[in-house]
Amino acid sequence: INVAIFASGAGSNAQKLIDHFRKHSQIKIALIVCNKPGAGVLTIAQNEKIPSILIEKEQFFRGNAYVEELKQHNVDFIVLAGFLWKVPVQLIKAFPQRIINIHPALLPNYGGKGMYGNFVHEAVIAAKETESGISIHYVDELYDHGQLIFQASCTIEAGDTPDSLAQKIHALEHEHYPLIVEKVAGELQNRVK
Numbered sequence: 506i507n508v509a510i511f512a513s514g515a516g517s518n519a520q521k522l523i524d525h526f527r528k529h530s531q532i533k534i535a536l537i538v539c540n541k542p543g544a545g546v547l548t549i550a551q552n553e554k555i556p557s558i559l560i561e562k563e564q565f566f567r568g569n570a571y572v573e574e575l576k577q578h579n580v581d582f583i584v585l586a587g588f589l590w591k592v593p594v595q596l597i598k599a600f601p602q603r604i605i606n607i608h609p610a611l612l613p614n615y616g617g618k619g620m621y622g623n624f625v626h627e628a629v630i631a632a633k634e635t636e637s638g639i640s641i642h643y644v645d646e647l648y649d650h651g652q653l654i655f656q657a658s659c660t661i662e663a664g665d666t667p668d669s670l671a672q673k674i675h676a677l678e679h680e681h682y683p684l685i686v687e688k689v690a691g692e693l694q695n696r697v698k
């Protein structure tokens with residue numbers, strides 16, 4: 506199973522996924538797709554010698570959504586890891602039940618357009634929530650909306666700030682995302698056999 510990681514930021518989740526699947530016999534991180542010039546994840550791709558493509562808005566939303574490029578890299582499964590653009594229907598149709606995303610909050614709360622990075626943690630803390638967490642879900646036409654696959658939570662202590670909460674959330678993401686990708690992509694492997 507060839508996996509493409511879509512990311513817009515630093516790429517800490519991408520790095521954990523690359524480390525986890527480095528010696529994996531069935532699942533390979535085959536491509537990094539990024540929409541932000543200079544993003545940290547592009548440096549990770551270079552260091553790891555993994556092909557990467559920098560995508561343009563025009564072609565992504567009004568062109569072929571890079572479906573051809575993904576096919577050229579024999580991509581079977583797409584993992585969003587801090588990718589900030591909504592996935593166009595064309596791409597969802599080309600990869601049915603083969604695109605998953607991780608969101609740094611307990612969906613269905615604190616999801617949707619504009620709800621990313623520290624904006625999420627600020628909103629969670631402002632609402633005086635006592636817990637937060639991560640949500641991994643299949644991607645559909647709406648932001649942070651598709652069928653849930655997995656959630657894990659952490660408590661919010663009195664002194665927590667958006668930054669300290671972000672640290673706790675990243676720890677949960679790095680612990681669980683590689684294992685969930687392995688499980689879901691592994692099931693795909695059995696489906697395509």
Ligand SMILES: N[C@@H]1O[C@H](COP(=O)(O)O)[C@@H](O)[C@H]1O
Pocket residue numbers: 512513514515516517518519586587588607608609621622674675678
């Ligand atoms: N969607 C969110 O964006 C962040 C990306 O972090 P990184 O993987 O680029 O470090 C993660 O917290 C993820 O949940």
